[in-house]
Amino acid sequence: QVQLVESGGGLVQAGGSLRLSCAASGSIFSINAGGWYHQAPGKQRELVAAITGSGSTNYADSVKGRFTISRDNAKNTVYLQMNSLKPEDTGVYYCNAIIGRTTMGRVYEYSYWGQGTQVTVSS
Numbered sequence: 001q002v003q004l005v006e007s008g009g010g011l012v013q014a015g016g017s018l019r020l021s022c023a024a025s026g027s028i029f030s031i032n033a034g035g036w037y038h039q040a041p042g043k044q045r046e047l048v049a050a051i052t053g054s055g056s057t058n059y060a061d062s063v064k065g066r067f068t069i070s071r072d073n074a075k076n077t078v079y080l081q082m083n084s085l086k087p088e089d090t091g092v093y094y095c096n097a098i099i100g101r102t103t104m105g106r107v108y109e110y111s112y113w114g115q116g117t118q119v120t121v122s123s
Helices: none
Strands: 002-007 010-013 018-026 030-039 046-052 057-059 067-072 077-082 091-103 106-113 117-122
Touching: 002 091, 002 106, 018 030, 018 091, 018 117, 030 067, 030 077, 046 067, 046 077, 057 067, 077 091
Parallel strands: 010 117
Antiparallel strands: 002 018, 018 077, 030 046, 030 091, 046 057, 067 077, 091 106, 091 117
């Protein structure tokens, strides 16, 4: 089995910074892609940052220049550095990872979600 465990959320004042971590554990061959999603209170979950297996990144317009997604393959961990936080960044942040696992000598990709971590930005 594979687990994604998120950490790093909390309460911060506007303009502050937080660093979220998403650590994958279990039977993992590779992390092929990762993404961070934001779900504001009463709204749908939306993608804010993504990173591919080769390290290419993509960001939602609302976080460009403020958030940075990165990965540490040796630690099977994806990070989200959040700077210049705004009250509208408040919500639950979920990590998603596309993970390769071997079965009968072949690698298959599976999508996994973390449990979410709360970020609250006060004005």
